[in-house]
Amino acid sequence: MNDTGVRAREVDVAVVGAGQAGLSSAYHLRRSGYEPERDFVVLDHAPRPGGAWQFRWPSLTFGKVHGMHELPGMELTDADPDRPSAEVVGEYFDAYERAFDLRVRRPVDVTAVREGSDGRLLVETDDGTWSARALINATGTWDRPFWPRYPGQETFRGRQLHTAQYPGPEEFAGRHVVVVGGGASGTQHLMEIAAYAAATTWVTRRPPVFREGPFTEEFGRAAVALVDERVRQGLPPRSVVSVTGLPLNDAIRQGLADGVLDRRPMFDRITPDGVEWADGQRVEADVILWATGFRAAIDHLAPLRLREPGGGIRVEGTRVVADPRIHLVGYGPSASTIGANRAGRAAVRDIRRLTATSAATV
Known part of the structure; x- marks a missing residue:
């Protein structure tokens, strides 16, 4: 029972999140013989299918998406490259949920996961409590945009927004926009906005690394291994793209040739009218767009005290070292579409062993 005395609904597995990672995990649960609602439940706080994709800006058409990998068991066919990716992926995820009868519950906000009785986990939500023998956490990062702090930030008279709030380039017409961040989102925003803005300034903490040549399987494995090593040490994960660099495609080459991707080092302070460097250089700006990434949305796991001194959760594969009932997919x-597919399968394989062992000891 929960604190209100209401009996929790019991399942073997609770899946939190219905983006690529959550749906992949649910698919593999179904393939392993688990029945939705009876043996497992999928809880998603978003208003509709699509995971974080449903919140992407309209100008991110499907043809501009890099590395979107299909969900297991169902191809994404005949997608119009000129349609917004939010629509294409949202419809695909919706069809996928229906095709495999995954019965995602939404919108449901998971507020906390706590230790329950008899070795079970209590998953507390705004729609009641579930008691689960294992948990697959697939909440991604979209709900935790990272905003760096700089002196004078609160004095800026213009507009500040994060990638998570990016509306598309048209709203910046005739304005001077400072884009902060050297990742894929930052460069995409910058090149779009440049066509509308009066001026743009690009700043990054580190010089951007542009990678030529194909993204080979061997290169990908090496990049993933670097990220994996961090989580094995209990450090906050870095994104895979942070260790692969930016692909030097035609759009990037054009941006470099046009001077749009003329990077400046990070400013030291923000003034009411713009940004300023330590040597006295200034840039006046109307908008600061923070394309500074996201952090893992795992605050609901705080009652379980899984974080290591380094600030992250130590994970081997997908399994949390401190609590093998919990898997982070x-x-x-595994924070990529293909990585999430593989991780979902691996998590379910481990959970099958766990639940079989615990059932045998009852």
Whole structure:
């Protein structure tokens, strides 16, 4: 029972999140003989299918998406590259949920996961409590945009927004926009906005690394291994793209040739009218767009005290070292569409062994 005396609904597995990682995990649960609602439940706080994709800006068409990998068991066919990715992926995820009868419950906000009785976990939500023998956490990062703090930030008279709030380039017409961040989102925003803005300034903490040549399987494995090593040490994960660099495609080459991707080092302070460097250089700006990434959305796991001194959760594969009942899918090395597919399968394989062992001891 929970604190209100209401009996928790019992399942073997609770899946939190219904993006790529959550749906992949649910698919593999179904393939392993688990029945939705009876043996497992999928809880998603988003208003509709699509995971974080449903919140992407309209100008991110499907043809501009890099590395979107299909969900297991169902191809994504005949997608119009000129349609917004939010629509294409949202419809695909919706069809996928229906095809495999995954019965995602939404919108449901998971507020906390706590230790329950008899070795079970209590998953507390705004729609009641579930008692589970294992948990697959697939909450991604979209709900935790990272905002760096700089002196004078609160004095800026213009507009500040994060990638998570990016509306598309049209709203910046005639304005001077400072784009902060050297990842894929930052460069995409910058090149779009440049066509509308009066001026753009690009700043990053580190010089961007542009990678030529194909993204080979061997290169990908090496990049994932670097991210995996961090989570094995209990450090906060870095994104895979942070260790692969930016692909030097035609759009990037054009941005470099046009001077749009003329990077400046990170400013030291923000003024009411713009940004300023330590040597006295200034840039006046109307907008600061923070394309500074996201952090793992795992605050609901705080009652379990899984974080290591380094600030992250130590994970081997997908399994949390401190609590083998919990698997993080879409975290660290599996934070990609293909990585989430593989991680979902691995998590379910481990959970089958766990639940079989615990059932045998009852």
